[in-house]
Amino acid sequence: MSDTRLFYIYDPMCSWCYAFNTSWAALRKDLPASIRVIGLLGGLAPDTKEPMPVSMRDMIQQVWRRIEESIPNAEFNHDFWRLNTPFRSTYPACRAILVARKQDMALESKMLQAIQTAYYQNAKNPSLLTILQECATEVGLDANKFIKDLTDPIIDCELQREIKYARSMNVFSYPSLRLVHNETQFPITVDYLNHHSMIDEIMHIQSSFPT
Numbered sequence: 471m472s473d474t475r476l477f478y479i480y481d482p483m484c485s486w487c488y489a490f491n492t493s494w495a496a497l498r499k500d501l502p503a504s505i506r507v508i509g510l511l512g513g514l515a516p517d518t519k520e521p522m523p524v525s526m527r528d529m530i531q532q533v534w535r536r537i538e539e540s541i542p543n544a545e546f547n548h549d550f551w552r553l554n555t556p557f558r559s560t561y562p563a564c565r566a567i568l569v570a571r572k573q574d575m576a577l578e579s580k581m582l583q584a585i586q587t588a589y590y591q592n593a594k595n596p597s598l599l600t601i602l603q604e605c606a607t608e609v610g611l612d613a614n615k616f617i618k619d620l621t622d623p624i625i626d627c628e629l630q631r632e633i634k635y636a637r638s639m640n641v642f643s644y645p646s647l648r649l650v651h652n653e654t655q656f657p658i659t660v661d662y663l664n665h666h667s668m669i670d671e672i673m674h675i676q677s678s679f680p681t
Contacts, residue, residue: 474676475506476658479636479646481514482567482585483560483596485530487645489537489544489662491586494645496665505649505672509578511567512644513633514560522556541662550593557597561629562620566602568628569619573611580609652679 478494480487498507522530534546550556563585570581584605588594594601599620606616619625639648639655647658649672656675661667 473506473650474504474652475508475650476501476672477508477510477639477648477650479510479512479639479641479644479648480582481512481560481644482563482582483589484512484514484644485533485537485546485590486662488586488590489541490645490660492543493662493665493668497668500665500669501672509567510636511564511629511632512636512641512646513564513629514644515558517561518557518559520557522558526558527551527556546590547593550589550595553593554595556595559597562599562602563596564629565620565625566596566605566616568625568632569616570606570609570611572619572625573615577609577611581605581611584608649675651675652681654679 480490501507531548531551534548537544538546566585567578567581571578585596585602588601588605589596594604596602596605599617602620603613603617607613636646639646640657641648645660647660647668649656649658658668658671
């Protein structure tokens with residue numbers, strides 16, 4: 471019997487991952503139960519305490535506007551740029567996902583939603599530990615244990631392992647999908663508007679390469 475897995479490689483502070491949420495939820499709902507879904511953190515931007523350059527701020531704001539124009543129901547709170555000092559640092563949010571997964575596997579998706587809501591809708595900065603702790607409390611994590619685990623070298627090692635694994639799959643942009651079927655890896659084209667195209671692609675691979 472084959473072990474078919476669908477890897478979803480993402481970053482909690484990636485705006486395109488946020489834009490993919492609706493299509494990704496529909497895809498997961500319609501996937502055959504025989505396909506295991508595995509989340510993998512790609513790690514978009516390493517730790518830094520340097521404020522984001524103005525040119526990068528402008529570029530990301532343009533991306534937000536492009537997403538709003540092209541993907542229905544994808545909305546951003548642009549007050550973020552007025553209310554915060556942004557940092558090009560997503561690793562803390564990635565570690566927060568890993569800590570949530572460590573405390574309770576079922577809370578990974580809730581933690582992701584909390585981080586994205588804080589960032590994109592409530593104009594808060596998930597590069598900051600205080601905001602991540604708020605998100606952790608919101609989803610029901612042990613806040614004190616959360617902060618302790620967040621700075622644990624073991625969690626950082628796990629993040630580096632996942633980043634390395636993503637690179638081994640030739641993934642360098644997010645979101646990305648990789649189907650592993652009969653020990654062979656297949657890239658799945660991400661479709662932000664129609665999850666059926668991804669389902670069709672996955673079903674075609676399974677039928678073309680039967681066990």
